[in-house]
Amino acid sequence: MIKIISDSTCDLSKELIEKYDIAISPLHIHLGNDEYEDGINISPDEIYKWSDINKDTPKTSAPSITEVVNLYEKYPEDELIVFSISESMSTTVNVMRLAAVELEREDDIHVIDSKNLSTGIGLLVIEAATMAKEGKSAVEIIEVIEALIPRVRASFVVDTLTYLHRGGRCSGVAVLAGSALKLHPLISVESGNMVAGKKYRGTMKRVIMSYVKDNEMELSNARPNRIFLTHSGCDQEIVREVHNYLEDLGYFAEILETRAGSVICSHCGPGTLGILYILNE
Numbered sequence: 001m002i003k004i005i006s007d008s009t010c011d012l013s014k015e016l017i018e019k020y021d022i023a024i025s026p027l028h029i030h031l032g033n034d035e036y037e038d039g040i041n042i043s044p045d046e047i048y049k050w051s052d053i054n055k056d057t058p059k060t061s062a063p064s065i066t067e068v069v070n071l072y073e074k075y076p077e078d079e080l081i082v083f084s085i086s087e088s089m090s091t092t093v094n095v096m097r098l099a100a101v102e103l104e105r106e107d108d109i110h111v112i113d114s115k116n117l118s119t120g121i122g123l124l125v126i127e128a129a130t131m132a133k134e135g136k137s138a139v140e141i142i143e144v145i146e147a148l149i150p151r152v153r154a155s156f157v158v159d160t161l162t163y164l165h166r167g168g169r170c171s172g173v174a175v176l177a178g179s180a181l182k183l184h185p186l187i188s189v190e191s192g193n194m195v196a197g198k199k200y201r202g203t204m205k206r207v208i209m210s211y212v213k214d215n216e217m218e219l220s221n222a223r224p225n226r227i228f229l230t231h232s233g234c235d236q237e238i239v240r241e242v243h244n245y246l247e248d249l250g251y252f253a254e255i256l257e258t259r260a261g262s263v264i265c266s267h268c269g270p271g272t273l274g275i276l277y278i279l280n281e
Contacts, residue, residue, distance in 0.1 A: 002132040002141070003078040005071065007063070007092050008038040009085040010121040011230055011260050020129035025071050027085075027092060027263045030059040036262070044233055044265035051269075057162070058266040062092040068099035072109060079138050080109045081145075083125050086192035087113045110142055115192035118264050119228035119256075119276045120154030126226070127278075148278055153218065155188040155197075156230070156274025157211045159204055186211060187268075205238050208273050212242055215275060219249065222277040226254035231273040232265045242273065 006012070008026040017024060026037040031050045036042035038060075047058055072080060082100075084093035093113045100109035114121040124145055131141045161183070184207045186197040198214070200207040219227075229242055239257065246255050260268070 001078045002136075002138055003075045003080050004083075004125060004129045004132055005080055006083040006121060006125045007085055007096075008261055009090075009092075009117055009263050010083065010125050011118045011258055011264055012122045012125065013256075013258050016122070016126070016256070016258075020126055020133075022125060022129055023071060023074070025063050025068055025082075025092075025096070027063060027090070028061045029262050029266055030061065032056075038262045042262050044260065044262050044270075047262055047266055048233070048270050057269075060090075060263045060266050062090055062095045065095055065099050065102060068096055069102050072099055072103055072105065078108075080105075081128055081132070081138060081141060082109060082111045083114050083121055083128070084111065085117050085121060086115045086189070088115075088192040089117060089194070108138075110138055112142070112145060113192070114152075115149050116152050116154050116189050117194075118154065118156075118260055118274070119230045119258055120152045120189055122228060122258070123152055123226070123276060123278055124148060151279040151281070152189075152276070153215075153222070153279060154274065154276045155186055155211075155215075156268065156272050157184050157186055157200060157204075157208055158268055159184060159271025160269045161185070162269060204235070204271055205241070208234075208238055208242060209245070212245055212275060216249075218279070219251065219275075219277065221280055222251075223280055224251050224253055226256055226277075227252045228276040229255060229257045229273070230260055230276060231257075232260045232268050233270045234273045235271075238273065242275070246275070 005023045008024050026040050029036045029042055082096050087093045096111045100106050128141050184200040187194050
């Protein structure tokens with residue numbers, strides 16, 4: 001049997017995790033001296049509240065080798081395909097590799113650097129889980145996934161630059177954060193890194209709809225099986241308008257709406273929204 005595992009930054013909902021039988025390895029969130037597990041005992045809203053009170057942003061860290069070893073050991077008879085947030089953004093993928101070495105299971109634990117984040121990872125995880133259910137071998141699944149990785153499109157628009165600026169993980173944000181203008185930059189994932197792009201101005205409703213419409217040409221070349229609409233706690237009216245817009249395109253079989261987990265929210269802050277999909281060949 002093949003078991004699919006992902007770290008918690010894949011931002012898949014509990015319903016999707018259950019549907020595709022995915023095991024999750026949670027990353028850690030540090031609020032001052034207190035430590036929590038992503039998706040287990042902390043919520044994004046609690047993080048925002050703490051940040052507002054303390055005028056600080058949380059720190060995040062990879063799971064420990066012991067935690068990952070313990071997870072792997074739950075599946076002693078299975079071949080494991082394990083997904084991680086981009087190696088450029090976290091040490092998680094290295095921890096997952098070291099845990100496989102610790103168990104001397106490098107031959108049947110296959111760790112994949114998604115070169116992405118959030119449901120950019122989730123798209124790959126669902127593809128792998130679907131193929132596993134279809135009886136594909138690990139070699140077949142990995143070959144397909146490696147071909148899909150550069151075709152994943154993950155981008156989002158942020159409401160506030162504060163979180164990304166303090167986190168220091170996005171090229172170009174430091175300069176933008178120094179501006180007195182009310183800017184809402186496009187953040188995209190390129191070669192495993194977060195890069196600041198086009199700068200939008202105006203209300204978040206106007207900004208987000210402009211961003212989504214800017215993607216329309218590329219969306220016409222996306223795989224039609226699914227698209228993710230992922231946000232970190234946006235106004236539901238905005239989320240609904242984006243969902244309706246994507247639905248009116250009449251192109252995607254599934255429009256999956258998810259709320260980002262605590263690790264992703266720790267870095268992007270509230271009000272962020274993105275659409276994530278895979279391009280055709």
